[in-house]
Amino acid sequence: MAGRGTGTRAWRAAGVGLVALGLLASGCGSGDGGSGGKTEIRYSWWGAQHRADLIKKTIALFEKKHPDIKVKADFQEYEDFWKKFNTQAAGGNPPDVFQNSHAFLRKYDKKNVLLDLKPQVEQGNLKTDDFRNGLEKAGEVDGKLLGIPVGANTFGLFYNTEEYKKAGVTPKDGWTWKDYYAGIEKISKGSGKLAGDSGNASVMYLYDLVLRQQDKAFFTEDGLGFSKADLKKWWADNLRRTKAGHFTSPKKVQQARPKPALSGKLSAGEFSWDNFLVRYTSETDASIDLAPIPTTDGKRTGQYLSSLMLSGSARTKHRAEVAKFIDFMVHDPEVGKIMGYDRGVLATEPQFEAYRPKGVDKEIADYEERVKDRIEPITPHPAGADIVEAAFLRIGDEVLIGSTSVDDGVDKFFSEAETALGS
Incomplete structure (x- = not known):
């Protein structure tokens, strides 16, 4: 939303x-x-x-x-x-x-x-x-x-065009998560001060896209559409990249709020809804552009219109x-x-x-035109989804900060989610 x-x-x-x-x-x-x-x-x-x-x-x-x-x-x-x-x-x-x-x-x-x-x-x-x-x-x-x-809007990758250009990273249609993670590693090592990404672990809507690319989803009509093993892998991978400096430290992200890490110049990229380009461009003098979502198979992004x-x-x-x-x-x-x-x-x-549309609004319209053939039906949200999203955000940040282990965080999230969705 x-x-x-x-x-x-x-x-x-x-x-x-x-x-x-x-x-x-x-x-x-x-x-x-x-x-x-x-x-x-x-x-x-x-x-x-x-x-x-x-x-x-x-x-x-x-x-x-x-x-x-x-x-x-x-x-x-x-x-x-x-x-x-x-x-x-x-x-x-x-x-x-x-x-x-x-x-x-x-x-x-x-x-x-x-x-x-x-x-x-x-x-x-x-x-x-x-x-x-x-x-x-x-x-x-x-x-x-x-x-x-x-x-309506859809998800995209916002990125600092200068930092991507300096690192020789070029976002393109059909690029994979392997391509993406290799790119942000280059950016993180090359910039000396910017992480390649603001951090993914607690972004429910992004994880939903990753799951949809694998024929799963964050939600079904009745509850969660993924397993504890799925989430353990997601959070463990994100924690590893955070410790390596490829993702922005969540403590720095929290300190910068309400300004996002991208416009606060803590990272070179951030996933969000496409119409947020208005805010990013208004909060920084850096050149910010929209890139396609990375894929698992080189084709499917899992995107939908919210x-x-x-x-x-x-x-x-x-x-x-x-x-x-x-x-x-x-x-x-x-x-x-x-x-x-x-x-x-x-x-x-x-x-x-x-x-x-002119200016930033035209960029948003152009992005949606480019991705319109990839749009799929939206994932159902059961009653209690807002509480689950809040838990995913909070516990995901705890995992990245290190105050909660991956295993304990996963157990805690599933417990809270099952309570929220069963109420």
Whole structure:
């Protein structure tokens, strides 16, 4: 899941705060209506002030074209958003429509929080055509439509072009992990101060790609899709490369937060979602580019499109208005021009065609064009996946720092994951 204003480890670290959060009740509500006979709906999202400024412009446009509906806006940073959302939902007063992601669909559906939007499609209040790359199915869970994508992104390797050039390392389509690790070893030895990579052990989404290349996955619909032996090898290999200096010391990564290791000039490369190129290029004067994901067999990257979405509250009193609002936000061309790629590459053809990317946004669009033929269906995320991700981040860092052995870390992770996924 990605959004402007957060870095790879920064946004994953923020997710750790969600572990202690729980939805105590599934009651949902909505405003009773706005002043002057207008229907009022509440819309909440996470993100920085820049995103808020853009979204408020789109709300003003919606209200101009739908004068009978008033939209009350609310936003917080990522962790604060979920704290407030859980509190509101527990009190029976969540927002009518809110920003969501694939990772949370099963969790909140299990708690009866999310509105099934399929009836609104059938009633003509919401369209699911004109989506790019099959994204109209991204919000489908167990026969229900629980979210509508507003943007999408995929994983990539961000790298310091000067450091790669000095070391004679050239990323290319179909390169293997063997090629990649040989390259970062050359960079680490040649630079004298930079590690070749920011560190991989606790990046759940990257490990998922590695597993998918081997016909496995991080998650199945019911639980984990890999064994303890798989994880022991992954963490042991990462620990060995960290000790050799090919990966950035996790202690240095933690000290640099919230700035990522790449833009903090601690490493020459880092894996993350492609639209994070905006942040990396804004935080450093170094030249940063996007490279393809290394492969196991020279062909399959395991990549998929992840998406930020809009979801509705299951007990909103204004289902039709919520559906019309979501429809407007994902289809209206003017909204696409305003939002650009703030929440990922635009999800529908009308918005994608309306926005003409320049600079960094064009680089992101070009990257997605290059990898579009490699895109596969997204890995299912069961309820509790967010807690599992936080555990993977925390324990993976403990293993790399050396405060937990590989064997103990694997046992600890599987124990915590089984508890989270079984709850």
